[in-house]
Amino acid sequence: MRATVIRAPHDIRVEEVADAVVREPADAVVRVLRACICGSDLWAYRGESARQPGQRIGHEFLGVVEGTGADVTGFAPGDLVVAPFVWSDGTCEYCAEGLQTSCPRGGFWGSAGSDGGQGEAVRVPFADGTLVKLPADAASDDRLLTGLLALSDVLGTGHHAAVGAGVAPGSTVAVVGDGAVGLCGVLAARRLGADRIIALGRHTARTDIARLFGATDVVAARGEEAVAAVREMTGGHGAQAVIEAVGTEQSMRTAVGIARDGGAIGYVGVPHGSGTGLDLSVMFDRNIALRGGVAPVRAYIPELLPDVLDGTIDPSPVFDLAVPLGGVPGGYKAMDERTALKVLVTP
Template identity: 60%
Template sequence: MRATVYHGKCDVRIDQVPDPQIKEPGDAIVRVTHACICGSDLWPYRGMDQYQEGWRLGHEFMGMVEEVGKDVHTIKPGDRVISPFTYSDGTCEFCQKGLYTSCLHGSIWGGAANDGGQAEAVRVPMADGTLVKIPEEASNDEKLLKSILPLTDVMGTGHHAAVCAGVTQGGTVAIIGDGAVGLCGVLAAKRLGAERIIVLGHQPKRLAIAKSFGATDIVEERDAEAIARVQDLTKGGAHAVLECVGTKAAMDMAIDVARPGGGVGYVGAPHGSENLKFSRLFMQNISLRGGIAPVRAYIPDLLKDVIAGKIDPSPVLDMTVDLNGVPSGYAAMDKREAIKVMVQPQK
């Protein structure tokens, strides 16, 4: 089969790789119909992560079940399923607490050992604990499937940021970052009842989507001017702040615009943000929660709301390619010509 393989900085290729096979009784083989390129995929693409030549790429996908092992009971061949960006057994201590990304036996897609989602097919270990069946009424609706696809990662991650930040009914929220996660954070904050949603960003197309998703205020200033603007708009800071970038500048900004006694929910993959402004966190009693999002815990409820038409994150998917177009999709996202690329391997 064909799959996306890393070959070096700014060099991803579509290579022939072995077809996936059932190896364990809990495995399933999924033929990928929809996948994504993630903003976090750009870290290795730009040579900023310790990715090695030959490793697979892609951790967001949906598709059709083609084969299952003898111990798989919740799905069957012919089912359309969605996968979170990590796989998990669903039974360990942490899965039972809803912390699927800390599963004792799980891992993330791609890399050295696992199939990547930007491919024609994927072997899914622990399929019962990982995959979620898409209801029949949505399984053949292409428009609805595009709306469901962000639940593999960015919608669940934006929701995790909102939950960790403590977004409440009637509260004021500030969102750092206008990428796909930040934009989905707007939807999540609106869904949780926030009255005022302030987005800090600089890309006109993205900010237009933020407004359509429910943002009430846009802050385009930078650095100290941005902090002063948010402090002025909120008369002292936001109750909840969503950090959706991962850089030190973004984390510092999130802490600086938080209201005393408020909270920061951080979901940006850390790249230089390890040294925090602990003095402000301490002196202003600002809470800090977040991390890699356990999106498997959120998919069922978010899936219901997408199917019911209550939320639609599909506008973040502003470019579509087939599998051969994946390298150009990476280049477009790297140059900020696309927010998030949808991949349809079977076209």
């Protein structure tokens, strides 16, 4: 089969690899219908996250079950399924409490020795604990299928940020980051009843999606200027709930700066760089909480899926470029150069 591998920074290739097969009794093999490229894949692409040469890449996909191991009870060939960006056994105490990202037997697609999502098929360990079934008729609805793919990561991650930030009916929310996760944070905040959603972003194409997703205000500034703007919009107080969806020192500094006293920052941007951007003295004096991390999207899919299916929320606009599998290297380039927001892959 063909799958995407990363040979070195900026060297993404689609190569012939060993077919995905059932190896363990709990495995399933999923033929990929939709995959995509994540902002966090760019850290590997840019060499900021280490990868072994030849490692697979891509952690978001949905598709059709092609085969199952003897122990798999919840799925059968032909089932349409979505995979969260980590697999998990579904039986440990962390899985039971909805923190599947801490499952001791869990792992990330594309980690050494595993298949990645940007390929023709994926071997799925612990299929019963990992996959979520989708209605079969969704396969014939192109736009819906694209929206459902967002359950694999960005929608659940945006939701995790909103939950971490404590978004509740009536909240004032500010969102740092105009990437797909930040935009899904806007969507999630609106879904949770936020009254006012201030999106920080300077790219009109992206802030237009933010408005479509429910942003009531857009701040086209960065750093101190953005902090001043958000403070002015909120009577000097800042936003009670802040979504941090970038992961840099600068973005975290902005998040702290725009948070209201007693508020919370829900952070889901993968931290990179040497500093945290956190001024603990400021956070201490103002009782600003920090909650978030790698999103246990498996836990959120059952809650979010019905709303995607019935059209209450439609995250599909975050995908603004579609490529066949062979187009994946160009997709990375487009996202790296910010000419594409999020690239859909249709193997």
